[in-house]
Amino acid sequence: MTSFVLPHEVHGDGAHKVFAVHGWFADRSAYAAVLPDLDRTSFSYALVDLRGYGEARDAAGAYTTAEAALDLVELADRLGWERFSVIGHSMGGAVAQRLLAVAPQRVRRIAGVSPVPASGMPLAGEQAALFTEAAHRAEHRRTIIDVTTGGRRPAAWLDRMVARSLERSDTKAFRAWLDSWAGEDFSADVAGSEVPALAVAGALDPALSPEVMRQTWMSWYPRARLAVLPGAGHYAMDETPLELIRTVEDFLRADETEGADEAAEASGPRASGEAGAGGPA
Template sequence: MTSFILPHELVGDGTHKVLAVHGWFADRSAYAPLLHDLDTGALQYALVDLRGYGEAKAAAGSYTIAEAAADLLDLADRLGWERFSLVGHSMGGSVAQRVTALAPHRVRRLVGVSPVPASGLPLEPEAWELFSSAAHRPENRRAIIDMTTGGVRPAAWLDRMVARSLACSDAKAFRAWLDSWAGGDFHERLQDCRVPALAVTGALDPALSAELMRRTWLTWFTRGDLVDLPGAGHYAMDEAPLDLIRTVEDFLRADDGTPETAPARHDA
């Protein structure tokens, strides 16, 4: 894998550094609804575009979780961030877990917002057809967003989410990413991980639910925790931004900067 500098935007001036990773349907603009209300005094966020998205839409790559984790660690090095926290949404949650598996000694705290588990997300044949065809079928993207937000969101919002997704992602990369986040499995590298790790789910999301996190996330992280937001589905940044900020930043600020005892680094 060749070194690639992920396009990124720095938000805030705080000493606690945070890498924020978007999901399958959006670039770093996924975090736009949060920007005005973040704690930019205590925290500094690096919002990134993964390969195939946003400013990296034309970037070549394998479009895998492993490649993205290596890209993030390279970016942290270039920023001079020896230790940092991670926030990852959906597919980005899988990327954040992979970074933690690679370099637990560097990760202060980990937050997954409706995160795809490190064990992947096996899909039944009908669901696989829906997801795998979404790269070129906007109606499939709309159906997925509608399903994972409980079928209760306005039609105009669904249309806007689809339009953003189509504009910010490369179709070939979008399809390739699915194979990695849905079919990958590296959870054994996280067994008994002591990095404090919070999973934030939305009660309206049937796919990446609190119950799934109890069977996965909470069994791997010895200091794992779970918050289920009652008014949100899969897209808490859009659906419940203030609740999400409070939940995530309270968790991040609980770190006083003292290094945690973490497992030895695993090669991956």
């Protein structure tokens, strides 16, 4: 077990403990737009910086989703969190799924926001070059953000997102993370997990689209849900923050009611469902 402590900040004092894990392009500041409106009475949110990002920008490591999952378990131990849920954006969604293999008994629920599938995202040709060279070329990062938000966002916002990405990430770590989230397939280790799993997909995201979620997330997890946000692309935290909060927090709150229902009914897994912007089914 690693002894590295992920830099983090905790918001709220609710009984339901939740980790929030950022994606490839940002540190924990990726969640800045949703912070003011979180339910801090029901939940305690721990926002973390993965190795190579933010306050952990200079931290050595393998920069893999498996290592990050172990780092989260270590942090949970230090925080005294026996059980917890995990929200993960993009690459962070792959980290959340890794926890299903590393510590399945400790995970209450996972919610992926445009989550990278556990099968990875194999890249080839021009797409591979675009992503690989994004480690060193700001214009490539901008292109990726623009394309995955449907080409509809203001130029100033794209520039700000790129500037934050460059400022908050280490170049070598950024490049190494790509090999893990894009190239590693651990779906066989998590398929069939009974942990309730919500995938939130932006309708404007052509890369991690609702259809990709149906082919991966929805086919692997018996208690899966899919929520589609019509006004969002890949960065729902910035694009549709209030819709995202409502969707995710409604899903997290269902932990108590579904648990009571299952204890009373002593039945099999609940049916999978799909929801629109109003929230998970």
